Amino acid sequence: VxxxxxxxxxxxxxxxxxxxxxxxxxxxxxxxxxxxxxxxxxxxxxxxxxxxxxxxxxxxxxxxxxxxxxxxxxxxxxxxxxxxxxxxxxxxxxxxxxxxxxxxxxxxxxxxxxxxxxxxxxxxxxxxxxxNGGTSGLEAATARHFLMPKHVLAQPTFWGLFMSFYATSVAIWTTALQVVAYLIEIGFSAITAATSFGVIGAMSIFGMLGTGFLADRFGRKLVVTCSFLTTILGVVMIWSLSAHPSTFMLFVSVVIFGLTMGSRGPVISSLVARLYPNMVGAVYGTVTIAFGLGAATGGILSGFLRDTTGGYDAVFMASIIACVLGLMPYWLLHTLAHGAWPSGKDASS
CATH class of the missing domain: 1.20.120 (Four Helix Bundle (Hemerythrin (Met), subunit A))
Structure with missing residues (x-):
């Protein structure tokens, strides 16, 4: 907040x-x-x-x-x-x-x-x-507004960033917060389930670095698309363990899922920096509220779906739907796909 x-x-x-x-x-x-x-x-x-x-x-x-x-x-x-x-x-x-x-x-x-x-x-x-001056050696420009101006809140670009961060948070935490209980329920030991959660957290570090490297070279739209598709693949593989439990497949599943946990955050940060260079902190600080809301939504939603359906199918389906929603802004908005305003001007002032 x-x-x-x-x-x-x-x-x-x-x-x-x-x-x-x-x-x-x-x-x-x-x-x-x-x-x-x-x-x-x-x-x-x-x-x-x-x-x-x-x-x-x-x-x-x-x-x-x-x-x-x-x-x-x-x-x-x-x-x-x-x-x-x-x-x-x-x-x-x-x-x-x-x-x-x-x-x-x-x-x-x-x-x-x-x-x-x-x-x-x-x-x-x-x-x-x-x-603060950066590579130019000049003192950073002071923001014209202390808090984010109202016209930014009216921009589809801002809400595209907000929606993407919210949806990716829902997608990750809907699955992540239930994965230990789910693995124990389908027959894995408690220590194996807990270790799997740790692997997810550890792999997120490599996923962030890899996504950042690739996004700067191949474009955000392509890399973010592959990132969301990889998350969906990881969720589907974890989901399939209920029918075919295997320690090897469990390891592969959590590695794939973990590699994309947190990978969209750096992309969103860099987009804010490119699109709103004179007010990066205010805009990104506001956008991060979406991540917290998404984590809360994911936790509440996953628990509700598990309790009302008696299983995890709806939980994993909700995670997949959230991935699709998080990807949509990158395909619908030119600014998010290319990291620039169509006019080439800074629209934050």
Whole structure:
């Protein structure tokens, strides 16, 4: 929810300001959590403060910065940043669990507050004027609007980006959130099912990098189309395991599905950077709301379909339909297919 604000602040005041503020809030949130005695402290520290900090340190801010340095390979550069986020998430979760078991949860939250404090002085030493200027060496243009102007909300291009991000999130999470329970139900062991979910997360890193590399070379429309078709293939293969369970086919299925998990995010980020260069943060921050809504929809929808039908057929069919809906904007809108306005002008101003 705070991603649009973080992006708008970055457009207006620069990425350095947002990163410093976000690290300060992150450290404060973890420190408050380490001292909590009441529910409101958890809600404020972990819910509000850490949530705000994650938005400030996320791709809503990074996309604008990346776009000034990597115009020719922006999708690949964005993919690397996305992959870095995934690596961090996969690394921190087990580390936090180890710390909780060895030190206790209070001490763990206190320890998690230290890295932001240690990094903060380094950010104050960095030459942010040059960093914000990008390869041109010029200071980044200040956005004309603090928040996204109303005319952008009236553009089919914006809603195409929003719909695609929403649909791809629904497609992924409808299947991903049910896959462990589904695999156990059709006869696989709990450890095999849990490992499969881990493989999906790990493969997403390679999928992001591969999609970014290919999109810059062969075009977004072709690569995104192949990406959605690959997701559909992965869903169908996972679906077919109920009739023909096989450990080998399970491995192939989760690898294929995992390779496309998160792969559309970098493409959408790069499109925002190309189409709205003067307000990347505000626009992309708003578009990311679609991802959160899609994840929530996918989780609720998959649970509802499983409970009402007593099986997973409707769950997998919903995921496939969401893939088709997510792909449609790239075939219907020239701007998303080619990453440019027909007039060649920036329509964000």
């Amino acid at each position: 705070t991603a649009p604000l973080a992006g708008a602040l970055s457009d207006r005041l620069g990425a350095g300001f947002v990163y410093k503020l976000a690290l300060t809030i992150l450290a404060g949130g973890f420190f408050l959590a380490s001292q909590m005695e009441h529910l409101w402290q958890a809600q404020l520290g972990l819910g509000v403060m850490v949530g705000m900090a994650v938005s400030g340190l996320g791709m809503a801010v990074a996309t604008g910065l990346i776009s000034r340095w990597f115009r020719d390979n922006i999708t690949l550069a964005t993919s690397i940043a996305y992959a870095g986020v995934s690596v961090g998430m996969l690394s921190v979760a087990p580390l936090a669990q180890i710390l909780i078991e060895s030190q206790g949860w209070r001490e763990t939250y206190f320890i998690l507050a230290l890295p932001p404090i240690l990094v903060l002085p380094i950010l104050f030493l960095l030459p942010w004027k040059q960093i």
